[in-house]
Amino acid sequence: MLSKIHDRYPGVSINNTIVEPNPEQLLRYKERVAKTPGLDHITFHWNKKTSTEFEVQVKGEKYDTKYDFIHMIQMLYYVEDIPATLKFFTSLLSAEGKLLIILVAGTSGWSTLWKKYSSRLPLNDRCLYITEMLSSMGAKYQSYDLQTVMDISECFVEGNRNGELLLDFLTEICDFKKNAPADLRDAVMEDLKSSGCSSIRDGKVIVHNNVRVIVVENKEASPQP
Numbered sequence: 001m002l003s004k005i006h007d008r009y010p011g012v013s014i015n016n017t018i019v020e021p022n023p024e025q026l027l028r029y030k031e032r033v034a035k036t037p038g039l040d041h042i043t044f045h046w047n048k049k050t051s052t053e054f055e056v057q058v059k060g061e062k063y064d065t066k067y068d069f070i071h072m073i074q075m076l077y078y079v080e081d082i083p084a085t086l087k088f089f090t091s092l093l094s095a096e097g098k099l100l101i102i103l104v105a106g107t108s109g110w111s112t113l114w115k116k117y118s119s120r121l122p123l124n125d126r127c128l129y130i131t132e133m134l135s136s137m138g139a140k141y142q143s144y145d146l147q148t149v150m151d152i153s154e155c156f157v158e159g160n161r162n163g164e165l166l167l168d169f170l171t172e173i174c175d176f177k178k179n180a181p182a183d184l185r186d187a188v189m190e191d192l193k194s195s196g197c198s199s200i201r202d203g204k205v206i207v208h209n210n211v212r213v214i215v216v217e218n219k220e221a222s223p224q225p
């Protein structure tokens with residue numbers, strides 16, 4: 001993303017503020033930056049913080065920094081108060097700034113699982129209602145669905161380690177096959193193969209992994225000519 005921005009605006013220096021609570025993720029990011037040539041025009045500001053901790057920090061500062069681009073890619077699931085987070089981060093946008101949100105779409109297999117099993121799995125479907133939240137805030141946004149798919153055939157191969165890990169990822173349960181009660185395990189496995197979640201292509205189970213891409217604008221942005 002940084003390289004794309006640089007290609008589009010060569011010669012422009014970039015202040016890149018990172019908000020990430022997980023030290024391992026931060027370390028990986030720093031290692032990647034250290035290995036990537038051509039990033040001299042970027043100043044990195046590292047914050048080992050959750051978005052809420054960052055909000056507290058910003059509100060305690062005198063400076064009113066505005067941002068031209070903010071992204072929240074596959075992260076809003078982890079935030080406690082989504083409307084408050086959206087409100088805060090849109091308030092940080094510069095006049096022409098954009099906030100990019102990417103999340104699992106309502107048309108995905110994930111959404112089918114979340115809706116059906118939210119009381120029995122740690123999954124929840126709050127993130128399927130982001131556009132409704134933005135509308136009730138009076139935010140200006142455009143939303144796009146990107147169709148992507150994921151091969152989960154290995155989940156159905158007995159004793160396949162990759163398949164077991166994939167299943168843990170899909171259900172957000174560690175060792176799902178061993179730990180889940182038999183009725184839940186059987187029902188989830190059945191649903192994963194059903195048309196609400198996936199399709200069979202060339203003998204493979206392909207889960208619908210569609211994502212929703214939402215671009216939020218600053219409310220004060222001038223109308224496009």
Ligand SMILES: C[S@@+](CC[C@H](N)C(=O)[O-])C[C@H]1O[C@@H](n2cnc3c(N)ncnc32)[C@H](O)[C@@H]1O
Binds near residue numbers: 025075
């Ligand atoms: C699924 S990863 C996505 C990472 C990256 N955006 C990407 O697309 O590759 C979610 C990230 O959100 C971070 N995260 C979790 N809770 C958070 C919070 N409350 N505030 C900010 N980031 C959080 C996690 O540590 C993790 O790095």
